[in-house]
Amino acid sequence: xxxxxxxxxxxxxxxxxxxxxxxxxxxxxxxxxxxxxxxxxxxxxxxxxxxxxxxxxxxxxxxxxxxxxxxxxxxxxxxxxxxxxxxxxxxxxxxxxxxxxxxxxxxxxxxxxxxxxxxxxxxxxxxxxxxxxxxxxxxxxxxxxxxxxxxxxxxxxxxxxxxxxxxxxxxxxxxxxxxxxxxxxxxxxxxxxxxxxxxxxxxxxxxxxxxxxxxxxxxxxxxxxxxxxxxxxxxxxxxxxxxxxxxxxxxxxxxxxxxxxxxxxxxxxxxxxxxxxxxxxxxxxxxxxxxxxxxxxxxxxxxxxxxxxxxxxxxxxxxxxxxxxxxxxxxxxxxxxxxxxxxxxxxxxxxxxxxxxxxxxxxxxxxxxxxxxxxxxxxxxxxxxxxxxxxxxxxxxxxxxxxxxxxxxxxxxxxxxxxxxxxxxxxxxxxxxxxxxxxxxxxxxxxxxxxxxxxxxxxxxxxxxxxxxxxxxxxxxxxxxxxxxxxxxxxxxxxxxxxxxxxxxxxxxxxxxxxxxxxxxxxxxxxxxxxxxxxxxxxxxxxxxxxxxxxxxxxxxxxxxxxxxxxxxxxxxxxxxxxxxxxxxxxxxxxxxxxxxxxxxxxxxxxxxxxxxxxxxxxxxxxxxxxxxxxxxxxxxxxxxxx
Numbered sequence: 256x257x258x259x260x261x262x263x264x265x266x267x268x269x270x271x272x273x274x275x276x277x278x279x280x281x282x283x284x285x286x287x288x289x290x291x292x293x294x295x296x297x298x299x300x301x302x303x304x305x306x307x308x309x310x311x312x313x314x315x316x317x318x319x320x321x322x323x324x325x326x327x328x329x330x331x332x333x334x335x336x337x338x339x340x341x342x343x344x345x346x347x348x349x350x351x352x353x354x355x356x357x358x359x360x361x362x363x364x365x366x367x368x369x370x371x372x373x374x375x376x377x378x379x380x381x382x383x384x385x386x387x388x389x390x391x392x393x394x395x396x397x398x399x400x401x402x403x404x405x406x407x408x409x410x411x412x413x414x415x416x417x418x419x420x421x422x423x424x425x426x427x428x429x430x431x432x433x434x435x436x437x438x439x440x441x442x443x444x445x446x447x448x449x450x451x452x453x454x455x456x457x458x459x460x461x462x463x464x465x466x467x468x469x470x471x472x473x474x475x476x477x478x479x480x481x482x483x484x485x486x487x488x489x490x491x492x493x494x495x496x497x498x499x500x501x502x503x504x505x506x507x508x509x510x511x512x513x514x515x516x517x518x519x520x521x522x523x524x525x526x527x528x529x530x531x532x533x534x535x536x537x538x539x540x541x542x543x544x545x546x547x548x549x550x551x552x553x554x555x556x557x558x559x560x561x562x563x564x565x566x567x568x569x570x571x572x573x574x575x576x577x578x579x580x581x582x583x584x585x586x587x588x589x590x591x592x593x594x595x596x597x598x599x600x601x602x603x604x605x606x607x608x609x610x611x612x613x614x615x616x617x618x619x620x621x622x623x624x625x626x627x628x629x630x631x632x633x634x635x636x637x638x639x640x641x642x643x644x645x646x647x648x649x650x651x652x653x654x655x656x657x658x659x660x661x662x663x664x665x666x667x668x669x670x671x672x673x674x675x676x677x678x679x680x681x682x683x684x685x686x687x688x689x690x691x692x693x694x695x696x697x698x699x700x701x702x703x704x705x706x707x708x709x710x711x712x713x714x715x716x717x718x719x720x721x722x723x724x725x726x727x728x729x730x731x732x733x734x735x736x737x738x739x740x741x742x743x744x745x746x747x748x749x750x751x752x753x754x755x756x757x758x759x760x761x762x763x764x765x766x767x768x769x770x771x772x773x774x775x776x777x778x779x780x781x782x783x784x785x786x787x788x789x790x791x792x793x794x795x796x797x798x799x800x801x802x803x804x805x806x807x808x809x810x811x812x813x814x815x816x817x818x819x820x821x822x823x824x825x826x827x828x829x830x831x832x833x834x835x836x837x838x839x840x841x842x843x844x845x846x847x848x849x850x851x852x853x854x855x856x857x858x859x860x861x862x863x864x865x866x867x868x869x870x871x872x873x874x875x876x877x878x879x880x881x882x883x884x885x886x887x888x889x890x891x892x893x894x895x896x897x898x
Contacts, residue, residue: 277312282319297322321418358396367400368408372859377844378402378409406852413855416862420463424490429454430497430525435483435510437503438467440846445470446853447479447504449486464861465490467854476506480513494523498707500533507534526751530707536653536664539700543693544597544646547639550689554635555600558607560626561614562591571617579613601643608636638686642693645674645794661711666718668701668708669726670797676730709744710751717826718805720745725804752818 283295285306295306295315300322304314371378379402380386390397400408424431431453438446449466466486470479487493499514501507511532518524524531548555565571566589576586589610592603607614611633618627628636649667675697678690712718723744731737805826845853 277315279312279315279319283315320415321422358394360396360398363394363397364400364404364408365412368405368412369863371405372409372412372856373864375842375844375856375860378406381405409859410852410855412863413859416859420465420862421490423455424451424453424492424495427453427455427495430495431492432498432500433487433496434500435504438841440841441843442846444846446841446850447482448857449483451490451492464858467857469850476509477513479504479506480510480517483510483514484517493518494521496523496531497525498531498533500535503535503538525754526747529747530710530751533661533704533707534700536668536704537650539697539704540646540650540653541597542696542700544643544650546692546696547642547646547689548597548600550692551635551639551685554628554632554639554685555604557626557628557632558604558636559592559594561628562589562603562607564626565589565614565617566591574620575610575613575617578616579610582612582616584610584613597643598647601640601647604636604640604643608633608640634683635685638683639689642678642686642689645671649794661708662715662718665708665712666722666726666798666801667794668704669722669730670794672697672701672730673726673797674794706744706747710748713744713748713822716821719822719826721805721808721826722801724808725801729800749818 280295282298283304283306284298285293285295287293293306294303296303297318302318302322304318367381370376371380381399381402387399390399431451434448434450434452436448436450438448440446446467446469448464451463451465453461455461468482468486484493487496496518499511501511504510515524515528515531518531519528565575572589575589579586587606587609590599590603590606592599594600614627621627649671652667653664675690675694678686679694681687681690709723712722713720720741724741727737727740731740841853845856848856
C-alpha cells in the first residue's frame with residue numbers, strides 16, 4: 256500500500272482528462288510534480304520544460320529543433336529502416352519489400368536540403384527532369400518540393416545549426432582565435448570570411464566558419480573592422496578573442512589596429528593585445544616569392560621566351576623531344592607558365608632545366624636564334640629553382656587549415672630564416688642579390704609574428720624552450736642578441752602564464768605568480784652557427800641540428816613549480832603529420848547568388864559537413880564524409896581543400 260506522503264510522481268487515469276492531441280507529445284512525456292504542476296520531459300535529452308495548460312506546445316517544438324539527441328534518434332531510426340529494407344531485399348532476392356518500410360516525407364526533405372548544402376547543388380535541381388525521374392522511381396511517395404521550398408529548408412537548417420553553434424560557443428571555457436580571409440567571386444566581388452578556431456571542452460581542435468559577407472567597392476578599413484566587431488558581438492565572442500589572423504586583406508594593419516583599440520578599451524585582450532595580431536605565414540611566403548621573381552625577372556623571361564619558341568612549332572618541339580630521347584632524358588611535358596601564377600613559373604623553370612641538354616642541342620642547330628640560354632643563364636635558373644623549391648614546399652604546408660597550428664610553423668619559419676641568410680652569403684652574386692630582397696621582406700613580416708609563434712612553440716611539449724634556444728643561437732650572429740631574444744620569449748611566456756593564473760577561478764589554489772627560473776639558458780652555451788658548406792640545403796636540413804640539440808639538452812631537473820616542471824622535463828618525440836591546402840575562390844554558381852544565401856550555404860556546409868553522426872553507418876548513409884567533399888571539388892560549394 257502506497258504511503259500518502261510518498262513524493263514520487265503519480266499517474267492516475269482520469270477519463271475526463273484532456274487528451275494530448277499534438278504530435279509533439281510523441282517526443283515528450285508529461286508528468287505531474289508533487290506540487291500539482293506538470294512538466295514535459297524530453298524523451299531524448301531528458302530536459303524538463305513546463306507543461307501547464309496555458310503554456311501551449313510552441314516551446315516544446317522549439318526545443319525539438321535544437322535538441323541534438325532528437326535529430327540523431329530520428330535519423331538513426333531512418334538509417335535502421337533503410338538497413339532493414341536492404342536486408343529484406345537480399346532475403347527476398349528481388350521481391351518487393353517496400354511495404355515493410357516506413358517512408359518519412361519530412362526527413363526525406365531534410366535529406367534533400369542537406370544534399371544541396373553539402374554538394375553545392377543549385378536549388379532548381381528539383382526541376383531537372385533526370386533528377387525528378389530518379390527520385391520518383393526510387394520513392395514514388397516522395398512529394399518533390401519546389402526550388403523555393405528547398406531554399407527555405409536550407410535556410411532553416413542554417414538557422415538551427417547557427418543556434419547550436421551559438422550555444423556551444425557560449426559554453427566553451429577556452430578563448431577563441433579568428434582568421435579573416437578575403438574571397439573573390441568570378442565577378443570580382445570581394446567577400447570577407449570569418450573563421451573561429453577554438454579548443455572545445457573535450458580538448459578537440461575545432462574550426463567553424465561563422466560569417467561570410469560581401470564588401471562594397473567603397474568600403475574602407477574602418478568599415479571592415481566595424482562590421483567584424485558587430486558580427487563578433489552577435490556571436491558573443493568579442494570578450495573571448497585570443498588572436499586574430501588577417502590573411503590577404505589590403506588594409507590588414509588598419510583593421511587590426513581598430514580591433515585592438517576597441518577590445519583593449521573593454522579589457523578583453525590578453526597581454527594588453529601584444530600577441531593579438533598575426534599575419535599568415537602563407538601570405539608571407541607569397542610576398543617572398545614575388546621578391547625573388549622580381550630579382551630574377553630577366554633570366555625567367557629568357558626561359559619563358561625559349562619555351563614559347565619551342566612550343567609554338569610542332570617541328571621544333573619534335574626535335575627537342577628527339578634530342579632528349581637520344582641523350583637519355585626522360586620525357587615530361589614542357590610547361591609554359593602563366594606569369595601571374597608563380598607555382599606555374601616554378602614548374603616551367605623545372606621542366607626547362609630538365610631539358611637543358613636538349614635545348615643546348617637545339618640551339619646548336621639554330622645558331623641564328625638568340626632566344627636560347629647561355630651556360631651562365633642555366634646556372635642562374637638552377638639557383639632560382641633551388642629557392643623556389645624550398646618556398647613551394649613550405650607554402651603547401653603553411654596553406655593548410657585543418658591540422659597545423661602556430662606551434663608547427665615556428666621551426667620551419669626559423670629554418671627558412673636560416674636558409675635566406677645562407678643564400679645571402681652565397682658566393683654567387685645572382686643568388687646573394689636575390690636572397691637580399693627576400694630576406695628584407697621576410698624580416699619585415701617575421702618581426703611582427705615571431706613572439707606569438709615562439710610562445711606557441713613553447714607550449715608544444717615536443718619543443719618547449721628548446722627550439723627557441725637552438726634556432727635563435729643559429730640565426731643571430733651576436734651572442735648577446737641571441738640571449739636577449741631568448742630571454743624575451745621566456746619572460747613573455749612567464750607573464751602570459753601569470754596573467755592566466757590571475758584570471759583563473761582556481762587561482763587561490765595555485766602559486767600566485769611565477770618569478771621564472773633563469774637556469775633555462777646560459778650565455779656560455781652559445782655556439783655561433785656558421786655558414787652552410789653546401790649550396791643545396793632544405794628545410795629538413797635546418798632541423799637536423801635541432802633533433803640533436805633536443806637529445807643533448809632534454810635532461811630532467813628538480814622542479815620548483817608546475818611551469819618549471821613543464822619547461823625542464825624531457826620533450827616528447829615528434830612525428831610528421833600530412834597537410835592539406837586550401838583555395839579561396841567562389842565557384843560560378845555561388846558567384847551569382849544572393850550574399851545572404853551564400854553565407855547560409857557556406858556556413859551550413861562547414862557546420863554539417865564536419866559533424867559526427869551516431870555511427871559510421873549513419874555517416875555513409877546520410878552525410879558524405881569530409882574526404883568525399885575534398886575529392887569532388889566540382890560538386891562542392893567550397894573549393895577543393897576547403898573544410
